[in-house]
Amino acid sequence: MSRVLACILPLLALTLVSCGSADDATVSVAVIGEEDPLTGEGLRLSVAGQLVRSATREGLVTLDASGEVVPAIAERWIVTDDGLSYIFRIRNSDWPDGTPITAPAVRDRMRQNLAALRGTSLGLDLAPIAEIRAMTGRVVEIRLTGPMPGLLQLLAQPELGLERGDTGAGPMLAEPAEAGVSLAAVPPSSRGFPQPEEWQEFYRTVLVQVAPAEQAVAAFDGGDVNLVLGGTIVDLPYADTGGLSRGTIRLDAALGVLGLDVMRDEGFLAETANREAVAMAIDRDQLMQPFNIGGWIATTRIVAPGLPDDDGTVPERWIDLEIEDRQARARARVEAWERASGEDLTLRIYLPQGPGADMLFTQIARSLAEAGISSQRADNPGAADLVLKDRLARFAGSRWFLNQFHCRITEGPCSPGADALVRQSLTVASRTEQASLLAEAERLMLAENLFIPLGAPIRWSLVRGGLDGFNENRWSVHPLFDLAERPI
Missing domain, CATH: 3.90.76.10 (Dipeptide-binding Protein; Domain 1)
Structure with missing residues (x-):
């Protein structure tokens, strides 16, 4: 039995016998997710699907x-x-x-x-x-x-x-494995590069499998995989269990959006001021305290602060108010609505299943309770008033952030006026004018309060000590081909 096949077969149960260190012939990667066709042809790619697509096309x-x-x-x-x-x-x-x-x-x-x-x-x-x-x-x-x-x-x-x-065209070719795919480097000559003798010795095989977070962490902790990718805030607590003495938890300073989409503008959420009350009541400074994450960037803005095209005219909101004052103002609006409607306010919030999502919901619910808002966990997005949005940016521009709420793609209420401003920005020659239009679009979105920003998304990995080819970065992109290249 070949060395690669010997590594592949036990992947089925995620309890493979270790195929050696990262310096040997194989790097084993577990990507957090549900069962997924790693070589799918569609455009809606999972994290694992994106990794394989980038490696092969x-x-x-x-x-x-x-x-x-x-x-x-x-x-x-x-x-x-x-x-x-x-x-x-x-x-x-x-x-x-x-x-x-x-x-x-x-x-x-x-x-x-x-x-x-x-x-x-x-x-x-x-x-x-x-x-x-x-x-x-x-x-x-x-x-x-x-x-x-x-x-x-x-x-x-x-x-x-x-x-x-x-x-x-590569740089890798994928072959099916028992519980994922095996990727090997394409010959350098076919990619237009000089091809030394025994060029295969410069590359390792990369085995990729998809597994739920708890199983992926267990496989890493047992020495069965070299790398775990695709961790989010939803499953972060799994990384704090087990020995993990043979590896390191690595956090990307990721760029993107993390917050709550308003799914229906009715009831309490029909009024802009009431939607603002929900956003105002959340104590972002305390939100990540249970996760013990240093350096997390909270924000009340839709666009991440400090981007190259940020013209500085959109400030953080409510900076002149202490959290107690903000929650008191929100509570006054809640009480006024309850008196007028004769109802007690409860908001249904959807977050994916996972221990990190449980902790995040608890923190959000605690803040909202200070404003007199009861929170209930929704079973699915369709039954929710608010739904967690957690996405990584594709590029460092205000337009990416604003496009995440475009009327053409959002499932909840949207802002046609903001979309029009973004569209107008596409054809102006001046970058200053472009930035001004995008800032105006953000101000309009913020005024409508159809999204409740929390801060930067969380992305984490587990990396075996001595593994080359992995670096933290703001895109949380970890190419498989870089892992395949042996250190010189």
């Missing part, structure tokens, strides 16, 4: 272990002075069947990807792309309607990976 550019944009199918690029044109030179490389990768093929596949992404939040992010054209056999140009500093970051997303037929 690279785009023009990709992200490295530090979250930096690096060349992939494009070997280099230039940006025109006005920021409206990105020109990429395609690497002299081949598809897996030996067919050369050409600029017309890249153009066609990119157009297909953009068409397929219409109606999604990523499609909204890519809206400034006006045209994709092949300038020569190996040069592709992307033209924009307005400046878009986050374009390269978006082009590195797994949904923008390129393929021919049903196969990508």
